Amino acid sequence: MNLSILQFSPGAFLAPAVDWLNTNLHPLFAAISYLVETVLSAIEAALLFVPPYALIAIVVILAFFAVSLRAAILAGLCLGFCLLVGLWTASMQTLALVSVAVVISVLIAFPVGVLCSRHKTLEAVVRPILDVMQTVPPWVYLIPAVMIFSLGRVPAIIATIVYGIPPMLRLTTLAFNQVPKVFIELGSAIGAPPRSILWKIEIPLAKQTLLVGLNQCILLSLAMVVLAGLVGAGGLGAEVTRGLTRMEMGLGLRAGLAIVAVALLLDRLSRGLLDRDRLPKAR
Numbered sequence: 026m027n028l029s030i031l032q033f034s035p036g037a038f039l040a041p042a043v044d045w046l047n048t049n050l051h052p053l054f055a056a057i058s059y060l061v062e063t064v065l066s067a068i069e070a071a072l073l074f075v076p077p078y079a080l081i082a083i084v085v086i087l088a089f090f091a092v093s094l095r096a097a098i099l100a101g102l103c104l105g106f107c108l109l110v111g112l113w114t115a116s117m118q119t120l121a122l123v124s125v126a127v128v129i130s131v132l133i134a135f136p137v138g139v140l141c142s143r144h145k146t147l148e149a150v151v152r153p154i155l156d157v158m159q160t161v162p163p164w165v166y167l168i169p170a171v172m173i174f175s176l177g178r179v180p181a182i183i184a185t186i187v188y189g190i191p192p193m194l195r196l197t198t199l200a201f202n203q204v205p206k207v208f209i210e211l212g213s214a215i216g217a218p219p220r221s222i223l224w225k226i227e228i229p230l231a232k233q234t235l236l237v238g239l240n241q242c243i244l245l246s247l248a249m250v251v252l253a254g255l256v257g258a259g260g261l262g263a264e265v266t267r268g269l270t271r272m273e274m275g276l277g278l279r280a281g282l283a284i285v286a287v288a289l290l291l292d293r294l295s296r297g298l299l300d301r302d303r304l305p306k307a308r
Contacts, residue, residue: 043172058179061125065178068121077108092297099293103286110279112264119250119260120287126182126246127291130189131239138197139223148198155191163188164252171256181253181262189246196238200231236299240292247288261287 047054072080081104089097107116141148166187170180204227212222228235254262261280268277 039169043169046173054173058174061179061182062177064125065121065182068125069118072117072121073114077104077113081105081108088294088297092294096293096297100290103290106286107283110283112261112280112283115259115261115264115280116283116287119247119262119284120291122178122182122185122253122258122260123243123246123250123287123291126185126189126249127239127243130186130193130242130246133186134190134193134238134242135197138194139201141194141198142201151194155195158187158191163249164255166249167252167256176257178253178258180256181249181258185246185249185253188249189242192241192245193238196234196241197231200234200238201227203234204230232300236296239295239299243291243295244288247284247291250284 075083081101084104085097085101088100104116107113137151141151163184166184167180170183174180174183208226208230209222212226217225250258250260250262251265252262254260254264254266257263261284264280265277265284268274268280
């Protein structure tokens with residue numbers, strides 16, 4: 026018996042599907058590319074238009090008044106490090122890319138996670154899909170993205186969004202499943218509409234788990250930054266790739282530490298802004 030008959034090649038099915046998408050939905054993909062490029066370019070231009078020292082001062086002042094003194098000091102140290110190691114432009118490019126990817130990931134994952142907590146059938150359907158999304162090596166996401174959107178920042182951000190959705194979606198579902206039913210029943214008993222129960226009862230009670238999901242989304246999105254450098258996304262990922270290909274350990278280490286600085290900046294500021302009720306204890 027010829028065992029080659031039993032072999033399964035996903036590419037035999039996916040390649041024609043991608044070709045069909047490129048042929049029939051090219052205007053849609055072109056519009057998505059234009060929109061993503063426009064948004065990213067606008068954010069990068071805004072970040073790079075302001076002189077580095079002025080931008081650091083602005084972020085520190087805003088972090089102090091909006092979050093806490095500790096967050097302001099950390100923001101200054103993170104941005105100052107990116108400037109001192111000579112990777113300011115790449116850091117701003119990465120900051121723009123990750124910020125857009127995280128926002129889109131949250132906008133997709135949060136409502137789907139809420140629906141999964143409401144409907145167990147939907148959760149049962151979504152769970153194995155999330156298992157596959159988190160098990161597949163992250164660089165695999167770049168292959169179909171590059172085939173559809175070509176090289177550049179667009180496939181990088183698409184792959185980053187796909188990679189960042191699962192942790193946020195899982196933890197959103199978990200957060201709402203852990204909300205004590207007695208509070209929801211109490212809200213219904215006093216005549217509160219479902220929207221008020223969601224925003225005034227469930228979300229405040231689920232906030233800490235939601236913040237963990239946001240943290241994981243940010244970290245995994247930054248983990249994709251290095252791989253995104255392989256497809257011409259620029260930023261710190263390109264510097265890490267350059268350090269690897271040229272065997273320049275110093276450049277790779279500086280870029281890696283800059284990625285850590287950007288991760289700390291995004292995580293602490295986002296956590297502080299969304300958890301203001303606990304800020305007096307942190308000051």
